Amino acid sequence: MDTRTKNVxxxxxxxxxxxxxxxxxxxxxxxxxxxPAFVAEPGSVEETSELLRLASGEGLTVAPxxxxxxxxxxxxxxxxxxxxxxxxxxxxIEYVPGDQVVRVQAGLRLQELQDLLxxxxxxxxxxxxxxxxxxxxxxxxxxxGPRRYRYxxxxxxxxxxxxxxxxxxxxxxxxxxxxxxxxxxxSKLFTGSxxxxxxxxxxxxxxxxxxxxxxxxxVELSSPAAANGAAQAILHSQLVPSAVELxxxxxVRLLTVLIEGIEPSVEAQVETASHLLGGFGEVRELTxxxxxxxxxxxxxxxxxxxxxxxxxxxxxxxxxLSSVLGTTERGGxxxxxxxxxxxxxxxxxxxxxxxxxxxxxxxxxxxxxxxRGGSVVVRxxxxxxxxxxxxxGPLGSRLELSRRVKEKFDPRGTLNPGRFVxxx
Amino acid sequence: xxxxxxxxxMEAILGPEGVISEREQxxxxxxxxxxxxxxxxxxxxxPETAEHVQQIVKLCYDEGIPFVARGSGTGLSGGALPVESGxxxxxxxxxxxxxxxxxxxxxVVEPGVLNMWVTNEVAEHGYYYxxxxxxxxxxxxxxxxxxxxxxxxxxxxGFTTNHxxxxxxxxxxxxxxxxxxGKAPDxxxxxxxxxxxxxxxxxxxxxxxxxxxxxxxxxxxxxxxxFKDTEEAGGAVSGIIGAGIVPAAIxxxxxxxxxxxxxxxxxxxxxAGAILIVELDGPKAEVESQFxxxxxxxxxxxxxxxRIAEDDTERALFWKGRKASFAAMGRISNDYYVQDSxxxxxxxxxxxxxxxxxxxxxxxxxxxxxxxxxGNLHPLVLYDNNVPGEAERAEDVAGEIVLTCxxxxxxxxxxxxxxxxxxxxxxxxxxxxxLDTFQLLRCAFDPHQICNPGKVLPTPRLCGExxxxxxxxxxxxxxxxxxx
Numbered sequence: 001m002d003t004r005t006k007n008v009x010x011x012x013x014x015x016x017x018x019x020x021x022x023x024x025x026x027x028x029x030x031x032x033x034x035x036p037a038f039v040a041e042p043g044s045v046e047e048t049s050e051l052l053r054l055a056s057g058e059g060l061t062v063a064p065x066x067x068x069x070x071x072x073x074x075x076x077x078x079x080x081x082x083x084x085x086x087x088x089x090x091x092x093i094e095y096v097p098g099d100q101v102v103r104v105q106a107g108l109r110l111q112e113l114q115d116l117l118x119x120x121x122x123x124x125x126x127x128x129x130x131x132x133x134x135x136x137x138x139x140x141x142x143x144x145g146p147r148r149y150r151y152x153x154x155x156x157x158x159x160x161x162x163x164x165x166x167x168x169x170x171x172x173x174x175x176x177x178x179x180x181x182x183x184x185x186x187s188k189l190f191t192g193s194x195x196x197x198x199x200x201x202x203x204x205x206x207x208x209x210x211x212x213x214x215x216x217x218x219v220e221l222s223s224p225a226a227a228n229g230a231a232q233a234i235l236h237s238q239l240v241p242s243a244v245e246l247x248x249x250x251x252v253r254l255l256t257v258l259i260e261g262i263e264p265s266v267e268a269q270v271e272t273a274s275h276l277l278g279g280f281g282e283v284r285e286l287t288x289x290x291x292x293x294x295x296x297x298x299x300x301x302x303x304x305x306x307x308x309x310x311x312x313x314x315x316x317x318x319x320x321l322s323s324v325l326g327t328t329e330r331g332g333x334x335x336x337x338x339x340x341x342x343x344x345x346x347x348x349x350x351x352x353x354x355x356x357x358x359x360x361x362x363x364x365x366x367x368x369x370x371x372r373g374g375s376v377v378v379r380x381x382x383x384x385x386x387x388x389x390x391x392x393g394p395l396g397s398r399l400e401l402s403r404r405v406k407e408k409f410d411p412r413g414t415l416n417p418g419r420f421v422x423x424x
Numbered sequence: 425x426x427x428x429x430x431x432x433x434m435e436a437i438l439g440p441e442g443v444i445s446e447r448e449q450x451x452x453x454x455x456x457x458x459x460x461x462x463x464x465x466x467x468x469x470x471p472e473t474a475e476h477v478q479q480i481v482k483l484c485y486d487e488g489i490p491f492v493a494r495g496s497g498t499g500l501s502g503g504a505l506p507v508e509s510g511x512x513x514x515x516x517x518x519x520x521x522x523x524x525x526x527x528x529x530x531x532v533v534e535p536g537v538l539n540m541w542v543t544n545e546v547a548e549h550g551y552y553y554x555x556x557x558x559x560x561x562x563x564x565x566x567x568x569x570x571x572x573x574x575x576x577x578x579x580x581x582g583f584t585t586n587h588x589x590x591x592x593x594x595x596x597x598x599x600x601x602x603x604x605x606g607k608a609p610d611x612x613x614x615x616x617x618x619x620x621x622x623x624x625x626x627x628x629x630x631x632x633x634x635x636x637x638x639x640x641x642x643x644x645x646x647x648x649x650x651f652k653d654t655e656e657a658g659g660a661v662s663g664i665i666g667a668g669i670v671p672a673a674i675x676x677x678x679x680x681x682x683x684x685x686x687x688x689x690x691x692x693x694x695x696a697g698a699i700l701i702v703e704l705d706g707p708k709a710e711v712e713s714q715f716x717x718x719x720x721x722x723x724x725x726x727x728x729x730x731r732i733a734e735d736d737t738e739r740a741l742f743w744k745g746r747k748a749s750f751a752a753m754g755r756i757s758n759d760y761y762v763q764d765s766x767x768x769x770x771x772x773x774x775x776x777x778x779x780x781x782x783x784x785x786x787x788x789x790x791x792x793x794x795x796x797x798x799g800n801l802h803p804l805v806l807y808d809n810n811v812p813g814e815a816e817r818a819e820d821v822a823g824e825i826v827l828t829c830x831x832x833x834x835x836x837x838x839x840x841x842x843x844x845x846x847x848x849x850x851x852x853x854x855x856x857x858x859l860d861t862f863q864l865l866r867c868a869f870d871p872h873q874i875c876n877p878g879k880v881l882p883t884p885r886l887c888g889e890x891x892x893x894x895x896x897x898x899x900x901x902x903x904x905x906x907x908x
Contacts, residue, residue, distance in 0.1 A: 098662060098770040099799075121668055142610070153610075155618055156586050163861075171861035172854070177766040178579075179798040179838040181572045181622050182846075182853055183880070184862045185585070188618025197614075209668035232527060236550070238642035240706055265710030313607035315527035344528075344609055374608040392612040397601040401868070402614050408864040421613040 005037040005081050008058045013040045013082075016050045021088065029083050031063055031419075032076035033383045041085040045162065045170055045201045048084070052199065053168030055082055056414040062166070063416050064195040066107060066134030070141040072380040074194055075391050078418030084199060086136050093202065094176070097122060100207040101159065101176050106136025106200045123210045125151025136200040142192030146243035146258065149342040151208060154191055160204030161187040163197075166414035170201070178206045189405070196420045197409040211260035214242065215270050216291040218256040218284055219277035221248075224325070228318035230255045230280040231341040235314065237276055239269050244342035247294050248321060250334070255341060256286065256294065306350040306358050306381040310365060312374035314344035320369070324348055327364050331357035347379070359388050366393050392421040425487040427466065434469050434511075437479045442517075444468035453512050456497040456504040457559075461844055465492070465506030472517045474592060474600070474631035481629065482598030484511055490874045493629045495536060495567030498559040500762065501843025503571060503624045503879055510877075513629065515566050521545055522632065528607050530589065531635045535566025539573075542635060551637040554581040557839065558747050569630055572622030574839035576673040576746070577703075579797035581638065583839070585621040592632035593620060596870035606634040619865060624841050625876040627869040641705035644672070645715040646733040648742050649722040650696035654678050654792065657698035658773050660725035661796045664702065665769065667721065669714045671797060672705040675746050680756070680791035681804070688752035691745030694729045700796065701742050749793040750804070757789070757806035761818045764840035765829035769799045775832050779803055782824045786817055790825075800838035801829065827852060842880045850882045860885075 013022035022040040029039055042048040055062050060081040065071065067087070086107035093103040097120040104113060110124070110133050117123050128143035137143070139161075144153045151157065160174030163186065173186035190200055221227045227246055234244050234257055243258040257277070259269045270285070277283045286294070312320055321337065324346070328335040333353035339346035350358050366376035370393060378391040395402065399422045406413075406424045418424075425433075427445075434443045444450060445467050454462040471477045484491045490510035497504055506512045518534035521541065525531070526549050531542055539560040542553035556575035557563055563573070569591065573584045581587075590606030604617030620627050651657040657676055664671060677685065677699045686693055693699055702718055704711045722730055733739040753760045767775045776792065783790035783805075791804040803825050807818035826836060826849055836846050836853050850859060859881060866873070867887035 096768065096770055098666065099768040100665065101768065142615075144610075152582070152586060155615055156582060165861065169857050169861065171857045173858065173862070175835045175853075176833055177768055177799055177835050177838070179574055179583070179766050179795070179800045180835040181574075181583075181839060181841055182836040183842070183850070183858070184865050185572075185618055185622055186861065186865065188585070188615045189865065191615050191618065193614055209670065212668075235529065236526070236639065238550075238639055238707065240710075261707075261710055262713055264713055265707050268709040269707055309610070311605060311608045311610045313525075313528040313530070315525075344607075369608075373606060375605070375610070375612050377612050395613050397599070398603060398611075398613055398616060400599070401595065401601055401616060404868040404871075405614055405616070405865070408868040 006059050008054065008060055010038060012054065013038055013051065016040070016054065017042050017047050025083065031071050031080055032386065034077045034080045036063065036080045036083050038081065039083040039085060041088045043088045045164060048164045048199055048201055049168040049170050051084060052164055052166050052414070056166045056412050059412070060414070061417050062414055064136070064140070064199045066137030067109065067130070067132040069130035069133045070137055070143065073141055074416070074419035075423065076383055076386055076418070077416060086134060086199070089201065092116060101178065101204060102207060103160070103176055103202060103204045104135055105202055106134060108135050109133070110135055110138055117207060118210060121210045122207045124205050125157055125208045126154050135203055139191055139200055139203055140193060140195050144340070144345070146245050146340060148340060149244050150240065150242045155188050157205050158187040158191060158203055159206050161190055161200060162202035163190060163199065164201050165198045166410045166412060174204065176204050194416060194420050196406060196416045196424055198415065211242070212262050213266055214258060214260035215266055216256050216258050216286040217270055217273045217277060218254045218286050220281040221253040221255060222281055224318040224321035226280045227255055227321060227341070228315065230277050231317050232315060233276045233279065234273065235342055237272065239273055241273070244340070246317065246337065246339040246341040249336040252294065254294070256291065258291070306362065306385055307379040308348050308350070308362055308365070309377045309379050310346040310348060310369055310374065312344045312369055312372065314342060316344065316372065316374070317341055320346050323365055323368055327361040331361050333357050333361060344374070355385060358385065362389050370394060395421050425489060430467060430489070433483060434467065434480065437483070438469055438471060438476055442470045442472070444470070453494070453497070453506060453514065456494065456499045456502060458500050458502045458843070458845055461502045461505050463506045463508050465512040466509050468512045468514055470514050470517050474594070477513065477629055477631050478594050478598055478600055480511065480513055481594050481596065484874055485597045485872065488872065488874065490877050492876050493566070493570070493625045495564030495570070496538070496562050498563040499567060499571055499841065499843065500764070501837070501841040501845040503841050503843040503876070504567070505844055507877060515564065515629070518631070525607065526551070529637050530607050531637055533565050533633050533635065535564060535569070535630050535633060537565050539563050539565060539568055542637070546637050550640050552640055553587070553635060554638045555584045555587055558750070565633055565635070566630055569621055569633060570623065570625045571839070571841045574800070576675055576795060579674065579795065580670050580672045585618060587636045588617065588621050588633060589636050590634035591617060591620065591630040593628040593630050595628045596872065596875035604634070624843060624880050626866060626880055628875060643708040643711040644703065644705040644739070645711050646701065646703045646739045646742055647715070647719065647722070648693070648731045649700045649702070649727040650694040650729040651698045651700065651725070651727055653697035654776050655773055656726050657700050658776070658796070660700060660722050660727065661769070661772070663721040663725060664718055665797065667717060669704070669718065671702050671718070673701065673703040674795070674797035675701045676792070676794055676796040677746065677749065678792040680789060681749055681793045684752040684756045684791060685745045685748055687755040689744055689748045691741050693745055696728060701746055746793070753791065753804055753806065758808040758810065759806070759815070761805040761807065761822045763801065763803050763822050763825055764837045765801055765826050765834055766838040767799045767801065767829050767832045767834035769797070771832040771834070772796065772799055775801070775828060778828050779825055782821055782828070786821050788817060788821050790821065795838070798838070799834065844879055847880060847882045
């Protein structure tokens with residue numbers, strides 16, 4: 001069997017990362033049906049740099065991979081030769097609790113980091129739902145969770161980054177202090193760039209104290225208008241919730257408010273929240289278990305399911321829900337919606353019905369919400385669906401500039417070609 | 425382009441009242457808040473609309489003329505310093521608040537709108553705009569965006585970059601793009617907005633900016649505590665942060681700074697080696713409980729006096745003293761040189777000690793006022809410009825302080841920016857590869873490097889992507905770079 005791909009052999013990769021850390025790819029390594037030739041797991045920034053230099057020099061295309069939880073995000077790759085797995089680079093480089101700052105390698109699992117930080121009553125203020133996600137993956141995919149209402153997204157928490165460009169250049173930006181305006185903020189540029197600009201090797205974050213305790217208040221909703229009313233009532237109050245979530249599916253119609261902090265404050269805020277929500281339906285407190293099972297949107301189960309993300313101004317919540325309910329009902333498709341209701345982000349899982357119907361629903365929603373200043377992104381879908389619907393949607397005036405940025409950072413198109421916006 | 429023709433072309437776009445070309449008038453724009461650097465621009469233009477800005481920039485692009493954008497000119501790193509043969513685009517006539525959207529907690533403004541106006545506009549709805557640089561009465565949102573301004577409350581609420589949600593920008597080639605989602609979050613594609621905010625005017629000009637506004641907290645409590653020295657005050661800071669409290673602000677002033685402020689604005693501060701101002705805000709029950717804890721921690725760290733602001737007037741007096749610190753230096757020294765370096769909080773004690781040693785070694789006085797919560801120092805090196813050699817010595821002292829901060833894992837600047845002032849130190853903080861990578865971003869936005877050239881990066885490099893016959897680069901023409 002010929003193991004050379006574009007003049008690179010498995011041995012060439014093994015020479016860089018060691019024999020046990022490079023292998024031929026298996027069908028499980030495919031990205032949207034595109035099977036790579038090799039998988040390599042560098043153990044250091046230097047090895048990552050050497051791998052990329054070899055790959056770009058020989059014209060290999062590379063997909064960086066962390067926990068592999070977000071490989072379904074993006075368009076199918078135009079081509080793919082090598083998966084560069086970061087999971088061996090999983091060390092905490094520096095953690096001084098008194099500084100509330102941590103420096104980690106990108107392949108570290110988020111959960112492992114959170115476990116470590118919890119020992120000092122601290123946390124990184126992101127809570128994406130994917131299990132097994134690595135830090136680098138969370139940054140590259142800009143994964144968020146319910147607590148973004150209070151702590152912002154990873155772009156608000158990242159304070160420094162080390163990256164490896166496709167020509168092997170190792171560069172850093174930012175630093176390990178929270179307040180820092182020296183140089184360009186490449187940490188933010190790389191947030192959400194889906195591995196198309198370079199491989200994220202290390203990240204530095206600001207941390208927050210871990211709340212002492214938390215409770216969840218929920219209101220049963222009768223209509224999309226009630227959902228918006230309840231969310232607005234919380235948004236414009238002086239409460240400081242950690243999360244304001246909407247759950248809307250066949251059996252559940254709830255707006256939940258997570259209050260965290262010190263005991264007396266949580267108690268007082270729960271009381272105020274209950275009072276505010278009372279005007280929109282029946283209010284009850286959720287047990288920890290119940291709140292846990294509601295969770296952020298579970299990934300779609302069946303293989304033909306489609307998951308989309310609708311971003312809109314937060315006060316459009318009723319409109320978002322109505323548009324989802326209207327289009328899915330007409331199309332004979334079942335919708336499950338979980339929204340970060342205070343932020344204007346809704347995740348909708350579409351199941352059942354014909355693919356044609358799901359295509360139409362997504363296109364219709366995209367047409368509505370793009371026109372109103374938002375966006376609709378396909379988060380997960382079968383390849384047949386992605387062949388019919390571009391996953392990112394229109395980019396407007398930003399496309400040309402985005403292409404120029406890509407062109408500068410990865411001129412040969414080595415990294416994740418085709419998967420990002422506008423076919424970048 | 426020859427001068428008279430440039431003036432006529434600009435006048436055709438802006439009308440004669442929008443163009444300043446008289447040398448005496450140009451002089452008022454020769455520097456920003458950092459007065460050590462002065463350059464008279466060839467021309468000042470005062471656009472009133474985004475289309476004006478676009479036309480001006482397009483003209484500059486076509487003619488290879490470098491340009492610099494300027495807001496209120498309060499910057500402290502020379503970011504808005506003009507370029508000699510270039511155009512200075514002053515945005516102070518673009519001062520409209522375009523939209524207030526309370527349901528979505530957004531305000532849309534033109535770049536010349538002053539920081540404080542945003543809060544004034546939304547205060548009646550119980551909202552405010554959180555970033556509060558000391559210059560907030562006069563600095564503009566466009567300038568804040570360019571510099572990623574901080575302020576005393578950014579420890580808890582974040583910096584400008586955490587509050588700008590979208591911007592319409594004119595790129596250096598005159599095209600207009602919208603970056604960031606604006607009212608909707610998570611716009612697909614690269615985080616171009618995050619890269620643009622804090623780029624010190626080198627990537628383009630923002631002509632419309634969408635800001636996030638924040639609900640006023642239910643409760644605010646402020647205390648002022650006096651300590652024997654900065655070390656004991658630093659102990660209290662560590663204690664507060666270590667207790668899991670996130671104060672809205674923790675500011676420290678040393679004895680020299682207290683003396684200056686007392687002379688200048690008479691806030692009635694206690695005589696002490698160091699003062700802390702600590703502010704907590706948020707839900708009442710949380711603030712009450714954590715405020716008691718904060719008082720206790722100050723006592724445990726031997727505070728000699730603790731004053732608690734009983735109302736907004738007393739709170740304002742504490743802050744008046746703090747915010748007047750820079751200006752007050754004039755009372756105890758003819759001139760001062762301010763730095764803006766940052767150190768990890770746990771290194772504060774060691775660094776402060778070293779700063780005082782550096783001052784002694786050079787026989788210079790150094791006053792310290794700083795954001796203790798995030799380790800952002802503002803050492804003020806006092807000197808007298810009339811004494812020959814003192815200005816140079818002050819700069820040496822400031823330079824040593826900066827390097828000390830870097831040795832302790834810190835940064836050159838927390839909020840003032842690199843501008844022209846600190847670019848020579850950039851290679852001390854960043855490797856060549858880092859700086860080259862910054863340059864990639866700059867070239868993607870500004871391939872001809874005509875947008876605020878000579879700022880941020882220590883050695884302007886050419887983007888080198890124009891094959892063909894040699895043509896003098898505008899940056900070279902302006903004498904800002906040599907080809908290599």
